[in-house]
Amino acid sequence: MARNNGNLNHHEELRLDYLQKNIHYLNEKERKELIYLEYKRDLYSGMTPKRRSQPAPVRRPEPVYTPYEEESMDYGNQYEPGYRDSYSYEDDFDLPEYPREKRERRPKRPRKEKVPRPRKPLRWKLKRFFQLVLVLILAVLAGMGFMFVKGMNSVEQKAVPEVFNGQDSRDGVNILILGTDGRLGQTSDMTRTDSIMVLNVNNSSKTVKLVSFMRDILVDIDGYDYKLNLAYTLGEQNASQGAESVRQVLKSNFDIDIKYYAMIDFSTFATTIDTLFPEGVTINAQFSTVDGVPVSSVEVPDDLNIQPDGTVPNQTIEVGLQQMDGRTLLNYARFRKDDEGDYGRTRRQQEVLSAVMTQMKDPTKLFTGSEALGKVYAMTPTTVPLSFAFTNGPFAALDAAKGIERTTIPENGDWYDDYDVYDGLGLRIDFYKYQQRLAELGIR
Numbered sequence: 001m002a003r004n005n006g007n008l009n010h011h012e013e014l015r016l017d018y019l020q021k022n023i024h025y026l027n028e029k030e031r032k033e034l035i036y037l038e039y040k041r042d043l044y045s046g047m048t049p050k051r052r053s054q055p056a057p058v059r060r061p062e063p064v065y066t067p068y069e070e071e072s073m074d075y076g077n078q079y080e081p082g083y084r085d086s087y088s089y090e091d092d093f094d095l096p097e098y099p100r101e102k103r104e105r106r107p108k109r110p111r112k113e114k115v116p117r118p119r120k121p122l123r124w125k126l127k128r129f130f131q132l133v134l135v136l137i138l139a140v141l142a143g144m145g146f147m148f149v150k151g152m153n154s155v156e157q158k159a160v161p162e163v164f165n166g167q168d169s170r171d172g173v174n175i176l177i178l179g180t181d182g183r184l185g186q187t188s189d190m191t192r193t194d195s196i197m198v199l200n201v202n203n204s205s206k207t208v209k210l211v212s213f214m215r216d217i218l219v220d221i222d223g224y225d226y227k228l229n230l231a232y233t234l235g236e237q238n239a240s241q242g243a244e245s246v247r248q249v250l251k252s253n254f255d256i257d258i259k260y261y262a263m264i265d266f267s268t269f270a271t272t273i274d275t276l277f278p279e280g281v282t283i284n285a286q287f288s289t290v291d292g293v294p295v296s297s298v299e300v301p302d303d304l305n306i307q308p309d310g311t312v313p314n315q316t317i318e319v320g321l322q323q324m325d326g327r328t329l330l331n332y333a334r335f336r337k338d339d340e341g342d343y344g345r346t347r348r349q350q351e352v353l354s355a356v357m358t359q360m361k362d363p364t365k366l367f368t369g370s371e372a373l374g375k376v377y378a379m380t381p382t383t384v385p386l387s388f389a390f391t392n393g394p395f396a397a398l399d400a401a402k403g404i405e406r407t408t409i410p411e412n413g414d415w416y417d418d419y420d421v422y423d424g425l426g427l428r429i430d431f432y433k434y435q436q437r438l439a440e441l442g443i444r
Helices: 010-021 028-044 067-072 122-153 230-237 242-254 266-276 326-334 342-359 365-379 386-401 431-441
Strands: 173-180 193-201 208-213 218-221 224-227 260-264 281-285 297-301 314-318 320-324 404-409 416-419 425-428
Touching (some): 193 342, 208 386, 242 431, 266 365, 281 326, 297 326, 365 386
Parallel strands (some): 208 404
Antiparallel strands (some): 173 193, 193 208
């Protein structure tokens, strides 16, 4: 049997076909069922229902019309338009319940499960972070190195360091800093060390230590008593080994090992400060009493402005916080005509060096100061290698930013007066005591 395209489902079509073939043998209930199925087939398929001659009369339900439909309809044919489609034979006849055809649904295509991407472990992220930091540091160092070399090459006449047989110290690195009183027209064998300091950096305590040795300390040099500041002059007269002579004297008298040295004269010091600090160095200038009278300002010799006839003019320095250029800072550090004498000068020298190192922590000077440092390095006789300056210099500057531990040898009043080989008055001290003192400070 061909499948009908009407409103009958498969089971209803089968039932209708069976009833039609056995129409002469149907009972009352089956006839009603046949009428219903034919009506449903014809009505809902768009066809005009046709009367079928029935083997027995069957009462059909009275159709329900609207008032308008009743006026316009021909009552002769109950199948004419107007018949209420909402009426169902199922309401009046006890018809069998036909099973509904179940349509087979196509199985849904299974969704692809999203495979989560494996999360990168924290260890990998930290490794990546440190790699980026390392690249950044290397880029900064490369930029600083380029500017440093540029500054070095800008100096036509570079300083040549002297012979210096440096020795490793037990903790950190000891650097001998010599400030000479060399003036224009003087040769090196005519100059003396105005200041003698040992700077200890990169030690286990992560602090910068600075020891100043009074220049009038009586030391033994080849069996004779000389003032310490003459060690450099005697060494310069002996094949220009002034710095090496000072190193040997400090080793034999104070048992201190020194690795490198740097020597700064008046002109180089002023140029260094003006190059590194164009706006000056911040200093809180302080002086002791002069002849027992407090002062608000002092007159200091201005050696850099020496006149052609040899006259040295004075410069006035006020007491208090101020910005000092290289010339003023030099004159402040060298002043010793207050009641503290050489101890006041030594204290101011330590103060100046501490201020310079502390204020070098400004990160902007890593770039703007690199070229200036190159110039200073080219002008300064020193054995400090460039590799040390780049690898250890930044750490030393960071340690200095936390403060510098300063010591003076001997302490004020801890000596007695004695005479050197030239009958000059000097300071006789207990060397064993200060060897122990240096050992306690970790400077050996």
